[in-house]
Amino acid sequence: MIDVHFVPTPNGNKVTIMLEEVGLPYRLIPYNMLEGEHLTPEFRRINPNGRLPAIVDHEPPDGGAPFAVFESGAILLYLSEKAGGALMPADPRGRSLAQQWLMWQMAGLGPMHGQAHHFIRYAPEGQDYGVARYGAEARRLLAVLETRLADVDYLAGEYSVADIAAWPWVRATYAIGMGLEPYPAIRRWLDAVAARPAVQRGTETRNAANLQSRRPTLTPAQWSNLFGENMLRSFGAGAGPLAARE
Template identity: 45%
Template sequence: MIEFFTAPAPNGWKVAIMLEECGLAYEPRWVNLAAGDQHTEEYLAINPNGRIPAIIDHAPGDGGEPVTVFESGAVLLYLGEKSGQFLPTDLRGMSRVRQWLFWQVGHLGPTLGQHGHFHLYAEEKLPYAIERFHRETLRVYAVMDRQLGQEEHIAGPDYTVADMACFPWVRTWKAQGVPLDEFPHVKRWYDTLKAREGLRRGVALGSDMRRQGEMSEEERRNLFGTGKAKLL
C-alpha cells in the first residue's frame, strides 16, 4: 500500500492521476496547507521541502523497508518504474519523457504558479509581476502548442507521465486568464485527456476539500510565507 500525502492542488493531482491510472492501492493523507501541516516536523521528515506531494511505499519492489519519495516529478518516475506503466523502457522514449517531465517541473509549473500567485492571490497587485508572468505563461503555452502540433501527446505518440504532469496545470487555464482557443493543439490534447476515467478520478480527489472564501492572515502566512504587506 502507498501512503499519499497531498492536497487538492495541481502538484497533488499529478500523482493522484498516476495512482488512479495505474490502479495502485493507496491511501490519501491530507496535508492542510492553510493550517500549516506542511511545516510540522512530522511532515518535514517525509518531505524536507515542506510541500506536496510525497509518498511512502510500504511494498517496494525490492521487498525491503518502506520507501519515501518527495517531489512530484520524482514520484511520477518512481510509480512508473514500480508499475511498469506510462513510462517507456526504450532509451529514446525514456529520454523524451524525462525531458518533457523536467520541462513541466522547471517551467510550466513554476511559471503558472507565480502567475497564479500574483494574478489571483497577492493582496498587493504589482503590474510588473503580473505582466511578467503573464507573458511567460503565454510563452510556455506556445512551447507546448508547438510540441503538440507535432505529436499526439507531450512526449510522443503515447500517453505518459509527462502528460499527467502537465494536465493539472493546464486545467487552471480559465482562472489564469489563458486564451486557450489561441493554442489549438493544447486545446485538442486537453479535451482528449479530459475523457480519461483514471484522470478524471485523479483530479476529483479532494475536490470537496478545497478551501473557500477569504484567507486569514495566518492562512496566508502558512500558504505563502507572507504577512499582509509582504509578498513571496
C-alpha cells in the same frame, strides 16, 4: 500500500492520476495547507522540502523499510518504475522525450505558472511587475506546448508521465484568466487526457471553492501559513523580508 500526502492541486493530482492509471493501491492523507497542517516536523521527515505532495511506499521494491519520495516528478518516475515501466515509452528516444517534457514541466511550466497564479491571484493589488513577468512566461510556455502538440498527439508521442505532469497545470489556466482559445492543439490534447477514466478518478477531489476562485480570500493566519512568517518559522529560516498581505 502507498500513502499519498495530498492536496487537490495540480501537483497533488499528478500523483493521484498516475496511481489510478497504473492501478497501485493507495491511501490519501489530506492536508489543509491554509491551516498550516504541512508545517510540522513529522511531515518534514517525509519531505525535507515541506511541500505537497509526497508519498510513502510501505512495500518498496527492495522489500525494506517504508520509503518516502518527494517532488511530484520524482514520484511519477518512482511509480512508473514500480509498475514495471508503465507510462514510459519503451524505446530509448521515446523515453528520453518523456523525460525531457517531464523536466520541462517540473522546471518551467509548474514553477512559472505557479508564480503567475501567485501574482495574479494572491499578491496584493498593484504587483504589476510580477503579473507582467510571470504572465508572459506562462503564455510563452503555453505557446511552446501548442507547437509541440501541433506535431504529436502526446508529449512523448504516446501518452506518458509527461502528459500526466503537464495536464493538471494546463487545466488550471482558467484561474489565471488565460483562455485556451488561441491553442487548438492544447485543447484537443486537454480533452483527450480528460476523457481517460483514470484521469477522472484521479481528479475527483477538488480544492474548496474559495481556492478555485480567481481571487481567493485568505485570513492573515492563512496567509502567514502559506506565504509568510508561520511558514518561514517552521523551516527555521529566520527573519528577513516577508511577503505581506495588505
